[in-house]
Amino acid sequence: MIPSYARERHLFVEKRLKRLQGYSERFSYTRCEDNSPLTKGGYRGVKGEKGGLSGNKKGKIGIITSGIAYQYVKEVCKDIPVLKLSMTYPLPANLIKKFAKGFKKVYVVEELDPFLENEIKAIGINVVGKENIPSSGELNPDIVEDALFGRGKKTKRNDRKLLARTPIMCAGCPYLGIFYTLKKLGLFVAGDIGCYTLAALSPYNAIDSTLCMGAGICQAFGMEKVLKEKDKKKIVAVIGDSTFLHSGITGLMDIVYNKGITTVIILDNATTAMTGRQDHPSSGFTLKGEKTKEIDIAEICRALGVERVRHINPFNPGEIENIISEEINQSLPSVIISKSPCVLLKHKARVQRQPSLTVDLSVCNGCMACLKIGCPALERIEKDNLSLVAINPMLCNGCGLCINLCGIGAIRS
Ligand code: SF4
Numbered sequence: 561m562i563p564s565y566a567r568e569r570h571l572f573v574e575k576r577l578k579r580l581q582g583y584s585e586r587f588s589y590t591r592c593e594d595n596s597p598l599t600k601g602g603y604r605g606v607k608g609e610k611g612g613l614s615g616n617k618k619g620k621i622g623i624i625t626s627g628i629a630y631q632y633v634k635e636v637c638k639d640i641p642v643l644k645l646s647m648t649y650p651l652p653a654n655l656i657k658k659f660a661k662g663f664k665k666v667y668v669v670e671e672l673d674p675f676l677e678n679e680i681k682a683i684g685i686n687v688v689g690k691e692n693i694p695s696s697g698e699l700n701p702d703i704v705e706d707a708l709f710g711r712g713k714k715t716k717r718n719d720r721k722l723l724a725r726t727p728i729m730c731a732g733c734p735y736l737g738i739f740y741t742l743k744k745l746g747l748f749v750a751g752d753i754g755c756y757t758l759a760a761l762s763p764y765n766a767i768d769s770t771l772c773m774g775a776g777i778c779q780a781f782g783m784e785k786v787l788k789e790k791d792k793k794k795i796v797a798v799i800g801d802s803t804f805l806h807s808g809i810t811g812l813m814d815i816v817y818n819k820g821i822t823t824v825i826i827l828d829n830a831t832t833a834m835t836g837r838q839d840h841p842s843s844g845f846t847l848k849g850e851k852t853k854e855i856d857i858a859e860i861c862r863a864l865g866v867e868r869v870r871h872i873n874p875f876n877p878g879e880i881e882n883i884i885s886e887e888i889n890q891s892l893p894s895v896i897i898s899k900s901p902c903v904l905l906k907h908k909a910r911v912q913r914q915p916s917l918t919v920d921l922s923v924c925n926g927c928m929a930c931l932k933i934g935c936p937a938l939e940r941i942e943k944d945n946l947s948l949v950a951i952n953p954m955l956c957n958g959c960g961l962c963i964n965l966c967g968i969g970a971i972r973s
């Protein structure tokens with residue numbers, strides 16, 4: 561917008577903000593819960609909730625919260641009145657003032673920066689916030705409980721402890737064979753943002769750097785430029801299809817333009833898996849699920865000037881190893897595309913689950929070579945005082961990758 565229009569439009573923006581302020585005061589998803597003075601007066605109590613201030617003296621403590629922090633508050637504060645804000649800008653200042661009036665102390669429980677706290681203080685309400693609630697890291701019920709009631713003073717909440725487990729890729733994920741091979745080849749892997757970032761962790765330990773979306777290609781190229789000749793060919797960039805289309809294309813263009821030789825591996829699983837399997841321009845579907853033009857990633861790479869564009873079967877470790885080894889030894893930029901859909905795309909009938917594989921325990925010698933791919937369907941078991949491996953049929957999707965790793969043919973379809 562040109563400045564002379566912008567000045568006029570600013571008046572409109574201010575008027576609109578005022579209207580929004582009124583809307584925020586009446587927003588139906590913002591609600592007071594648990595017999596606060598407002599709910600008592602008939603103001604937006606949760607239908608059917610009786611509440612009660614049995615555990616706390618009426619009017620002593622009130623809590624203002626929003627988003628995920630609200631869930632933690634509800635888990636640890638059964639009887640404390642809560643104002644749950646579902647629209648946080650503009651703030652419903654009048655509603656907050658009305659709510660706060662009823663309590664001696666009002667806590668603001670929010671994750672990270674004190675956005676609500678500062679805004680509420682700015683309208684003249686004294687609240688307790690970040691002096692008790694940490695401003696870094698995610699909150700959880702324990703942190704909220706300690707912050708509100710003092711360290712170690714437990715409320716009567718259900719305190720079931722869940723087993724800790726590290727995040728890993730899915731059974732049959734088409735990334736497993738790629739990272740297994742990259743690790744085996746001892747390459748420096750500049751990673752990117754997606755499910756595959758998990759390959760930085762055990763048991764894969766295959767990604768060496770990750771910065772932000774699209775940065776992996778540029779990092780690999782930057783390293784290539786400063787390293788000695790013999791080390792240049794030990795670097796690859798790995799990026800997912802969705803991230804490549806979002807912000808990887810410009811990095812690849814830079815490599816071609818600046819006479820680089822970087823090898824880029826594009827993991828094309830036909831979706832944006834990490835954030836919930838959203839479609840993207842090369843998935844062939846719009847975000848509404850309608851069929852659409854499927855942008856061809858290989859053609860984009862060729863159009864950018866990459867002469868060496870190759871495809872690999874991600875379930876064939878031998879082929880992966882051969883092609884990566886060939887490409888990193890070229891004196892030209894190259895792209896290797898691993899095209900196989902995310903195993904969780906079953907709902908769109910893109911992945912046909914194959915029958916589960918089994919391990920013949922009379923043949924398995926417990927060498928554990930198959931565990932190196934990090935497939936969660938492969939489980940270590942004890943049998944007749946021997947450590948062997950079995951396949952969990954509930955998890956295995958029959959991708960066949962592990963067959964190739966068992967040198968004695970103990971894994972069978
Ligand atoms: S075939 Fe092997 S690698 Fe594939 S899902 Fe089953 S156990 Fe995992």
Ligand code: SF4
Nearest residue numbers: 924925927928930966
């Ligand atoms: S690679 Fe084969 S022999 Fe070794 S543990 Fe796995 S199934 Fe058993």
